Every structure is written in C-alpha cells, then in structure tokens.
Amino acid sequence: MTTRREQTSGESRELILAAAAELFAEKGYRQTTFIDVAQRSGISRGSIPWHFGSKEGLLLAVLERSVAMVRDSLTEVPEAKLEELHLAAGAMFALPTTKLFVTLLVEALEPDSPIRGRYVEIHDTLREHCRRWLERLPLPPGVSAEALAVAIIGAGIGIHQQWLLAPGRVDAEQALAALSALVAGILPAESDLHRTGEAAAPPG
Amino acid sequence: MTTRREQTSGESRELILAAAAELFAEKGYRQTTFIDVAQRSGISRGSIPWHFGSKEGLLLAVLERSVAMVRDSLTEVPEAKLEELHLAAGAMFALPTTKLFVTLLVEALEPDSPIRGRYVEIHDTLREHCRRWLERLPLPPGVSAEALAVAIIGAGIGIHQQWLLAPGRVDAEQALAALSALVAGILPAESDLHRTGEAAAPPG
Known part of the structure; x- marks a missing residue:
C-alpha cells in the first residue's frame, strides 16, 4: 500500500x-x-x-527516466510501416528529452563518464528497435540489418542536430521523408511497402 | 615580404x-x-x-581553421564515385577535428552562442558539397537533392557519434557502407551511375 x-x-x-x-x-x-x-x-x-x-545522481536519474520515455515512445510506434518512419522520428524531435540527448552528449563522451553507459543504452534501444524491424524485410545482399540500423538511427540523430542548429535552413520533415525514400529504395519494388518518394510526387 | x-x-x-x-x-x-x-x-x-x-577569440579561430580544413578535405574527395563516399567519410572520422565538432556542439547550441554561425557554416559546407553531387544524379521524383543532402550528412554525423560513444559496439565502416547502399538504392542501374560519373570526370 x-x-x-x-x-x-x-x-x-x-x-x-x-x-x-x-x-x-x-x-x-x-x-x-x-x-x-x-x-x-x-x-x-x-x-x-x-x-x-548529488548533482551526478540527479543526472543519472534524469537519463534513466529518458531511457524509459524513449522505450515507451517506441512501443507506441507501429513497427512495419515505412511511411510512418519519418512521422515517428518527427514526433521524437518534438520531445524535450531529445534536445537533452544533445546537451548531454559531451558529458557522455568525457573519459570515465558516469553517464556514458546510460547514454549508450538509449542508442542501443533505438538501434535494436530499428534492427528488429529491418530483419523482417528482404534486404539486399551484403547489407546487414545491424549496419543499416546504425546508418538509419544515425541519420535521425544527425538530421535532428542540423535542424536544432539552423531551424530556418534545415527542413527536418523533408529530410526525414528523404530518409524514408532511401530506405524504400533498397527494398524490392514488389514489396507491399510503398515508395514514399513516388507517393509524395506531384502529378505531371 | x-x-x-x-x-x-x-x-x-x-x-x-x-x-x-x-x-x-x-x-x-x-x-x-x-x-x-x-x-x-x-x-x-x-x-x-x-x-x-580571449578564450572565445581562440575558440572562434579554432573553428575558422576547422572550416578551412573541412573545405580542403572535400576538394580532395573525387566527386562522382559513390563507392568512395564511405571511404571519404571514414577518413573524415579519423581527423582530430571531427571529434572537435562533437565537443563544441553544446557550446554552439547555447542561446546567443558566438560560435553557432561558424558551426552552421561547417554543416552548410558539407551539405552544399553533397547537394551539388546529388544534383548531377537522376533522383526519384519527390526527393530533392537538398533534403537528401541533409539526410546523408546527418547519417554521417550520427554514425560518427554512435561510434565515438561505443566504438566496441558500433562498426562505423559497415554502417557507412550501408549508407552507400542506401544511396545506391535510389539511383537507376549501376551502368547509368557510372555514365554520370564518367561524364563528370575530366578527360584523360
């Protein structure tokens, strides 16, 4: 009780x-x-x-809470729909937690950082989620789901940072849609996944 | 004299x-x-x-030097060969300057940061280089070279950071090769790409 x-x-x-x-x-x-x-x-x-x-204890607790929030937000994302990839990423950009990952990156990179483990756990969670999704798709030979997950999660991280630094110059939504088109491009045309690029193209 | x-x-x-x-x-x-x-x-x-x-003056000069180094390294990269994209990115990861961009990211993001302009200039230089390269390729409808450049440069930034944080768990080379495969996936057949590359190459 x-x-x-x-x-x-x-x-x-x-x-x-x-x-x-x-x-x-x-x-x-x-x-x-x-x-x-x-x-x-x-x-x-x-x-x-x-x-x-201590302040370090507070930092660790904040990161622990953030790991949990990322996990929760991923379970809400439908897994297999490519068209929703960039919407999910866009929603994640809007979370206050996401900017936190950028401001804490430097602390995490310091030698013997107490938070590096927790920080890597967040990346691991994102990569693992992406990898499991990719493993169900017919990938081209020579491209592993693991390597592709690092590239796709990396694109999300890097688009977010470019947009944070120059929101007036970087269209995050368009960049995330382009990322979806890249992923669609390596999947077979006969797949039930739609090519985001074609769907987004204006007629004529 | x-x-x-x-x-x-x-x-x-x-x-x-x-x-x-x-x-x-x-x-x-x-x-x-x-x-x-x-x-x-x-x-x-x-x-x-x-x-x-001041120390801020030193920081600005360090960033100015880094912008110049990035520009120089890009002019050394052959433009049209997709197979060399991940080699060029891998070489950039090895530069001490590249880790500098991560440690300075938080300073650049602070409100009224004196270095944000210079920092964005580095991103702009990378995006612009990538965009000019993409503009010579036949992209699928609905995907602009500009949006794709943000996604590709973003992937480079994000792969680098994941690798810096967990070098034992993240294979940067494989991830960059997967990124190349993603880019190849949206381009027409291999032979067309080579023709584009050859057309852009100087004679001899």
Whole structure:
C-alpha cells in the first residue's frame, strides 16, 4: 500500500526530474544549479540531495527516466510501416528529452563518464528497435540489418542536430521523408511497402 | 615580404591553434585553460591572449581553421564515385577535428552562442558539397537533392557519434557502407551511375 507520504515523495521526485530534464536541455548540465531546479520544480532546494544524493545522481536519474520515455515512445510506434518512419522520428524531435540527448552528449563522451553507459543504452534501444524491424524485410545482399540500423538511427540523430542548429535552413520533415525514400529504395519494388518518394510526387 | 618576426608569429599562432583544437576535442572547451594550451603548444601562456584576445577569440579561430580544413578535405574527395563516399567519410572520422565538432556542439547550441554561425557554416559546407553531387544524379521524383543532402550528412554525423560513444559496439565502416547502399538504392542501374560519373570526370 502506498502511504500519503510516499506518494508525495514520488510526486516531488518526478517534479524535480522533469524540471532538471528541461534545464539540462536548455542550459546544459554544468550550467544548471540545484537552485535553478528548485525554482523550476517548486520543490525546496534542500530536498533535491535528499532524493538524488548529488548533482551526478540527479543526472543519472534524469537519463534513466529518458531511457524509459524513449522505450515507451517506441512501443507506441507501429513497427512495419515505412511511411510512418519519418512521422515517428518527427514526433521524437518534438520531445524535450531529445534536445537533452544533445546537451548531454559531451558529458557522455568525457573519459570515465558516469553517464556514458546510460547514454549508450538509449542508442542501443533505438538501434535494436530499428534492427528488429529491418530483419523482417528482404534486404539486399551484403547489407546487414545491424549496419543499416546504425546508418538509419544515425541519420535521425544527425538530421535532428542540423535542424536544432539552423531551424530556418534545415527542413527536418523533408529530410526525414528523404530518409524514408532511401530506405524504400533498397527494398524490392514488389514489396507491399510503398515508395514514399513516388507517393509524395506531384502529378505531371 | 614576410619578415622573420612575422613568420615566427604565424608559426606560434598555428602551434597554439593546433594544441587548442586537440584540447577542446579531448577535454571540451570549458575545461581547457590557457595554461593547458601553453603546455601542449610549447608557446608561453602570455602570448595566447596577444594572438587571440580571449578564450572565445581562440575558440572562434579554432573553428575558422576547422572550416578551412573541412573545405580542403572535400576538394580532395573525387566527386562522382559513390563507392568512395564511405571511404571519404571514414577518413573524415579519423581527423582530430571531427571529434572537435562533437565537443563544441553544446557550446554552439547555447542561446546567443558566438560560435553557432561558424558551426552552421561547417554543416552548410558539407551539405552544399553533397547537394551539388546529388544534383548531377537522376533522383526519384519527390526527393530533392537538398533534403537528401541533409539526410546523408546527418547519417554521417550520427554514425560518427554512435561510434565515438561505443566504438566496441558500433562498426562505423559497415554502417557507412550501408549508407552507400542506401544511396545506391535510389539511383537507376549501376551502368547509368557510372555514365554520370564518367561524364563528370575530366578527360584523360
């Protein structure tokens, strides 16, 4: 049975995590202080270390929550429809969590980074989801589902970053549609998957 | 005429820039101090602000040098051969400059970042190079060279980052070969592609 006290503690924890995730995405990890998190979450500054120990503990908890959110968002995506690939990716770009992955990339790359393992887990989750989907398709000889998954997830990561840096110059939606067309291009024409490029072409 | 003094000054400048580029890639921009740069370059700490004004000035100069290096490396890449796309990308991954782009990404994304413009210039240079190459190929209807360039450069960026984070788990070479296969998949039969390549090649 959950007591009132436990429930409130769980709620506080979630409010702190949501605020920290936003702030890490907006300002970066290093620039964010416990005072910022307290102000954004409405939870007293003193209770943050009570919940998470240190700032590093808070960071790990934020990433753990993000891994779970990515997993949840993937289970909502229908697996086999190529036309929905770029819609799913576009929806993921819109999540505040996604910018967080960019601002935390540098921390994850540092030697002996405490978060690298968690960070790689997110990439693994995305690659694994993509690989399982690709394994059910007739791929051309010499191209493995594993290598293709790295390329496709990579394209998602790189389109997102180009768009974040220059939203006025990079059309993420068009780029994701082009990525779908690339994937459609290696599948047999007789497949029940539609060629996104042809479907999107204007008549004449 | 270049005097001995000017020549030495130019050499010092280059030594400082090379050391700073390495350190920013290894430790990140914020963690790097003038003392680190002086130790690595063998140039006295006092002469760094003399050359670059501030740490931000040094950062801008490092990025300017990187833009030039990317431009130079692209002019060395033969344009029309798809089979060489992943070799060129692999060679770019090996440059110390390339990791620099990852460690500086977070600085570039900060609001009012002084380096965002230069950073976007690097992406623009890569996209533009890719777009010009794609424009000479017969693309399927509904897929623009511009959107495809964002997707392909994005894949390069994202494969590189996955590999940097988990070199033991991500085979960058295989992923780049899979990207080549994706691009080949939307082009007409192999013979047509070669004709395009031959037409663009200089005689002799």
